[in-house]
Amino acid sequence: MKASSSTSKPSAKYHHGNLRQTLLAAAKQMIAADGIESLSLRKLADKVSVSRTAAYHYFDDKNDLLCAIASDGFRQWQQLLKQSEQQNQTERQKFEKYLVNYMVFATHHPEEYELMFGRCIWKQAKCTEELQTIAHGTFQHQVDMMAYWQSIGLVVGNNPLRTAQIIWGTLHGIAKLFIDGVYVDDTRAEEIVKSALPMFLVPKD
Amino acid sequence: MKASSSTSKPSAKYHHGNLRQTLLAAAKQMIAADGIESLSLRKLADKVSVSRTAAYHYFDDKNDLLCAIASDGFRQWQQLLKQSEQQNQTERQKFEKYLVNYMVFATHHPEEYELMFGRCIWKQAKCTEELQTIAHGTFQHQVDMMAYWQSIGLVVGNNPLRTAQIIWGTLHGIAKLFIDGVYVDDTRAEEIVKSALPMFLVPKD
């Protein structure tokens, strides 16, 4: 019998309550604390006070769980993007904000970022349908924005896909060098990306 | 008793011969075939027909072995760089060659590249002294080249370190997006980096 009986927690009614969400939350917390590689399903189960294999009713696999976390990460990123786009700013400001946002998100959620864009999931080609879909949507959105910024003469180049790949590459590269510990001082990330900005902009008249 | 007695192989004289080199070579072959994450010391030992723990006489650790592979990778990269620098070309051509070389090296040795610059080693801060040294030398060389290219007005910017960080970031990012399987068509890597080139160059008069 669990301690949380009767009417203590509103969402705890069935066996555990909603184990899936609890597992996801705990897993996120654990990877944030100790990194992806030191997350084990058994330690996770321990932390949630549940049996070793309980998670297998909600996730096919360890990989499946990681994909779910990555998907959540994409949702979080999309929401942040949407908020930022609604701000009343010049396009130039929006573009800069996009770059900085990307960097801040990546360095503040390094483990989620790794799951979203790292080898762990994509390399092994074991990517959930859900993740595939939401990730592709995000990529497409990037390309669309780039196309627009090029069309109004803000960003260099005339091939949106190609330009998006390069600019994204730059952001991704700098982010990963920080996240993976090759560059050490996280706080410089924003500074660096800002000094990269002029390379992407069409020179003013 | 081993089968390779008498004078069959020239390098097989002691117990095994030179197990260290054999292990390194076999390990490189295995990660090239199946990726870093599916390399196990036991399978490696099997492949070399040696006991599970034999490797521990030459490497402290699995991590230590991976560091050794990474170090070899840096030596290979440095050699490639040196060769390329001796070619008789304009500085502009050398710069372009540098970018393309980086990309080709990364995409042709993806697993070694991951060990050299990836989270696997750097994130966990378990980096050999040897690796630390040779890696730092490579970074410094990059910065020095960038300083020179800026001084002759070839490359944009006037802060060599900052510029090196950004350009390296771009290369690294694009390389990793390919290596990790986010971008799929490896053959486009060179094309992409070439179209990024103009962003780094000072416009001609």
Next chain:
DNA sequence: CAATCAATCTTGACACTGTCAAAATGCTGG
């Protein structure tokens, strides 16, 4: 040449991992 030594390699063991099959538990509708 023979005995000792140190380098090299193997065996045994342990804790930890992901994952499957089968059993047990507890809620819910009839």
Next chain:
DNA sequence: CCAGCATTTTGACAGTGTCAAGATTGATTG
């Protein structure tokens, strides 16, 4: 109250890195 079903647990297995202790073997020295 009971059957059925969703949910969770127990048992088991193969695989992993790594340590301690023993076995092998080439080299060294009296």
